[in-house]
Amino acid sequence: MRIKRSSRCVLTAVALVGAILGPGGVSAQDRPIVVIDAGHGGDEAGVVHGDILEKDVILRLAFNMAAEFVRNGFDVRLTRTGDYALAWDDRRAVAEEAGADLLLMLHAMGKDDPAIHGAEVYFFEEDAESSMAARLTGEALEAGGTTVTSIPKPWPFLQSPTVPTVMIELGHLSNPLELRSLMSDDYHRQLARALMEVTEALTGDR
Numbered sequence: 037m038r039i040k041r042s043s044r045c046v047l048t049a050v051a052l053v054g055a056i057l058g059p060g061g062v063s064a065q066d067r068p069i070v071v072i073d074a075g076h077g078g079d080e081a082g083v084v085h086g087d088i089l090e091k092d093v094i095l096r097l098a099f100n101m102a103a104e105f106v107r108n109g110f111d112v113r114l115t116r117t118g119d120y121a122l123a124w125d126d127r128r129a130v131a132e133e134a135g136a137d138l139l140l141m142l143h144a145m146g147k148d149d150p151a152i153h154g155a156e157v158y159f160f161e162e163d164a165e166s167s168m169a170a171r172l173t174g175e176a177l178e179a180g181g182t183t184v185t186s187i188p189k190p191w192p193f194l195q196s197p198t199v200p201t202v203m204i205e206l207g208h209l210s211n212p213l214e215l216r217s218l219m220s221d222d223y224h225r226q227l228a229r230a231l232m233e234v235t236e237a238l239t240g241d242r
């Protein structure tokens with residue numbers, strides 16, 4: 037079954053990230069700190085496409101991205117590491133407590149029309165750093181061939197006073213090409229490498 041297979045991948049990724057970071061994710065202080073928030077969890081499946089659930093796809097993607105960030109010398113924290121829900125405030129609190137350079141809140145979409153494709157980046161317009169993070173994220177995704185729409189929103193979880201925050205709807209589970217990417221470990225690593233440049237730009241800016 038698909039879900040069992042994805043659970044095993046998740047456990048492997050947990051072991052990998054845990055082995056590199058050690059308990060508590062302790063690492064050198066001068067490394068850029070990125071917090072990856074896998075959307076939904078537990079009773080909140082997010083978008084459902086056949087037997088594929090957004091919460092599972094995004095958690096596996098988050099683990100693979102975290103491992104790639106770690107391999108490249110970043111300090112990474114995950115807001116959730118299993119199948120449970122978290123309040124929006126708690127997701128943001130993880131990033132603020134970590135003193136993160138960037139909070140990436142990751143999601144995927146689903147539409148009735150399988151031809152609909154592209155990514156959406158949400159940010160808080162009145163925060164210069166959130167706006168900059170969104171601009172850089174959009175450019176990074178576009179460089180990878182994705183169509184990106186950037187959308188300002190006054191949502192409280194985007195309004196951290198200390199951590200530049202973007203919410204990224206990475207693509208559509210309902211679009212066959214985007215689904216293939218969202219389920220691909222190679223794509224997860226590619227995405228991480230693109231977002232490393234965003235994190236580094238923001239670190240240099242602070």
Ligand SMILES: [Zn+2]
Nearest residue numbers: 075082143144
């Ligand atoms: Zn979602």
